[in-house]
Amino acid sequence: MKYYQIDIETSETGIEAAVGKLLSIGIEDTEVSDPRDIQEIMDKKESYEWDYIDGEVTERMKETPRVTVYTEDPSQAREIRTAIGELAAEAAEGMFGPGADLGSLEVTVTEQDDSLWKDRWKEYFHPFRVSERIVIRPTWEPLPAELADAEAVIEIDPGMAFGTGTHETTAMCIQMLEEYVKPGMRVLDAGCGSGILSIAAAKLGAAEVLGVDIDETAVEVAKANLVQNGVDSTAGAAYGDVTExxxxxxDLVVANLMAELICMITPDIPAHLAPGGVFITSGILTEKKEMVVKQLRDAGFAVDRICDKEEWCCIAARLPEKDGAR
Structure with a gap:
């Protein structure tokens, strides 16, 4: 589908005037890019628990304020040019006060064609071995001969929920599951996202798997992926929070979240584990490893194993045989 992206360069004080002018010609749907919004968040960063910030976000702080309109109608682009030209004339005449700076009010129209990029991301996602026994492949690509010896294949596509196996944290969780899951086990996947860890547990021999997430979209995505991989008779997904x-x-709980979230749910995990049960968790920056280890020990776990990859780590911890839920 072809459409037009219309960008109006303005200033911090000109955003409201530009949006108002667009409203006057019946255009209500606009996208405003204002570096002040990002700066405001950055100024309050101590109030947030972030493990990382996308570099693209900080780069946007250097940009000029902009109002953008998307349309399929080329005549609307001409109409916007005319309206913004009128706005520039009004500003020059002092209608917004002496010396009011509305920015350049330059209008740029770019023709876009989503057919050129909507499938391009597929070029970057191919079958790969995530662990000794498991291979992951997208549904649109056949398994190459060099990966045909895999004991289990997980079919999953990038989509609306986290977890395709390419991130270090997901890969380490799958590798830990391969080590700890035994046939007949019951597995709880806390914060299941796409359901990839639930699928891995089921394919590794777990008798019953439940994935829970507080994101309803993720739950629906996980359910579809369980069906796609033929494990929906063993594994299920439901809306829920392990803390309540x-x-x-x-017998095993797995959670690929963030360090702070892991610390928050850890006191509730023993209630979901049988005696001697294992808690595998990742999404932890190495610099926050000790914080998580302390929380695990405070909750009665003994750390069984820690593995590191790049700046991330994955921890397997175990309850004593005589403690935990029954």
């Missing part, structure tokens, strides 16, 4: 309202006792 989830009635499931497992």
């Amino acid at each position: 309202g989830v009635d499931f006792t497992a």
